[in-house]
Amino acid sequence: MSILLVGSPNSGKTTLFNRLTGLGAKTVNYPGSTVDLLVGRVAKSDPVIEAVDTPGIYSLHPRSPDERITERSILERPWARIVVVVDVTQMGRQLAIVRQLKQGLEKLGVSSEEFRDRVLVALTMGDLLSDGGKSLRLESLKEELGLRVILVPHRDHDLENSELWSWVHDDKARNDTRHDTRKDIRWEKPELAKAGSSVFPPLELKESKRLKDLVFGFSSGSPSEVSGGSSDSSSNRSREVTRKLDRFSLHPILGPVVFVLVMAFVFSMIFWAAQPLMEIFESAFSWASETVLELSFVNPDHPLTRLFTDGIIAGGGAVAVFIPQIFILFLGLVFLEDSGYLSRAATIVDQPLKKVGLGGRSFVPLLSGFACAVPAMLASRAINSRLERMTALFAIPLMSCSARLPVYALLLAFLFPTSPGIAGLVLTALYFGSVVSGVVAAGVLSRMMEKREPGLMARSFLALELPIYRRPRARHVFFQAWLRTKSYVKRTGPLIVLLSILIWGGTNFPHFYSQDPADRLEHSYAGRLGHYLSPVFEPMGGDWRTGLGLISAFAAREVFVSTMAVIFHVTDEDESKLQAGLLGEMREARNKEGALLFTPASVAGLLVFFVIAMQCLSTFAVATKESGSLKFAIGQLVAFNLVAYFLSVSVVQGLRAIGIP
């Protein structure tokens, strides 16, 4: 049997879900779409009761793909009961969903008795009321709604022994056999459920306000009704704190300053705090492959051994080293989300982003793109305007993801071996360039879409609710960040490992047993492809080796560095020595005419190429799925790589023309 949790964004739905299920939740895809529902087993339930956390909704008239999933979960997925989660400080608005649900279910043939047995209203955030909710007139609300209404115990108290707990676990209190609420609900009129949004009536806010006044004990028509909550004694405390903080965070001048400081902090955490963790992951994986090679019963030269160590372990390692960064990114995002700041940050960038078809809602996806495009594209599901969502999906691969960082590091160390300060400045410029290219790409795509479908641009909207400020809960933040990281690894891990195996095969066969690794590589399938394509790379100042590096970078961009290492015979477990050795070899390398292969011009060209190019098959796969269009993803892949190529060629040729080799 499953229980749906339904409610507005920020109503405390997910917190309640976590309290019911403990830490064992998993995300599942809604059939036929890519949006996640969070499903978990209710703790201590036997037989198993499943809790389903649906995406937050303002109304059962859905306006975003996320919201549509909630509606479809109610109409099409089997469920036995529903908990409507309502933030007690926002009852005036959120209670309206209960009535919408009731009228919709009535249309489908659900009697009011059955509705009463199957639906429960759970009021959350009682701790934000000055008296903890003791003076609430729940009885009158129960009567008015004809439903069970309970106040969820404070988060420091145990849920067990609460009314909610016993209702969720069983319904022994009722000895009614007319409808067994442990079995899934069945519609009298299933054809209506398939029709979709016409089932639920429009939201009735007036009625909801009246109910709120009833619960708080105001007579209707009293000042509180027209004061829109500003004189409610109820939520005063938390609202006052929020108002005080908003004097800074929403101030026309201080607001952007706060924004820049917060973002700078999150960014520096992504790059600096993740560093030691990434090194631990890296050494763990190289230790694993060394250990395998040293096992007595293993033949280190057997293709299968090599497949395991160089293909699977190294490929898995390529994903794993980015896990700390992605985890810290999620940690930062969930922290800001839980505190209430994230929506405010989104509104501050709305105005500039709007001009290129993006908006405040694209802010989080674009920001995540600096860690990795894959979770960034998944985050774009919360955008409800189609134009804005497609534009965000288009621009995300241009945000300089963390996989580009090792490549930037190598190439910048080549260009500026003695001045790390300048290298740092150029690195900043590369990130700035990636933002500019993203803005240009978004502008181009949104104008193309607008041309094809006039009015599309005006149809995107912000109208964003800003939650009250709360102290973030450490447990919740860590758990959510962990869940999102896990879901990212599950989604991309298998694909990246598969691609690494393919590239390993391509760079090692057919001359696997050749003694000379450079010879093995040069005459491998990938090497031949590099030779075949070398005329393409010559204008960029490269030859077959550059081409091979760029081709192998399609598994993951940082593979470029390890491919270079293989080509130039540099093998060293210590990374800093590896880089130094590799740089030495790169400085010596000559093409078949005898000219230097890596010159300031050709390396600058490579840098430009890496900024723009979409060399990531995982991103391509996710873009196809998320945009729902293979054409879109192919267009993106071709456009970015062509632009990257031509920009790179013009940089190399331009630099040469002004005398830089």
Add this chain to the structure above:
Amino acid sequence: MANSEESISLENWVQAPDVRKALRADGHVEFVVVGVGLSGAKSESAMESAIEDATGATQGRLQDLGFIPGAVGRFISQAPFGEPIYAEISETTVALRRTEAALVHVSNVAVAK
């Protein structure tokens, strides 16, 4: 309840000199919502809004957020370049673009408080 002739779009209202003055003095200004929709709005951006309302999504969204006749809201501030507009309505703070604020009609008398 004020009729549409006495009402003004929230977008224009926040720019009125007496509203700005009251905002500077108190940190917020209250307004009363008369209605949501195109009627009575006279700003340029209401024309833009006309296109977008093919779906009615914005209008519906504003109503979901609590912009219903009789509701009292508080104008708090604006982001740089005047957009978005921040206001409190039915127990929540919301951020509105100008095109969205153009659809909200507020009573013009609210400033005198």
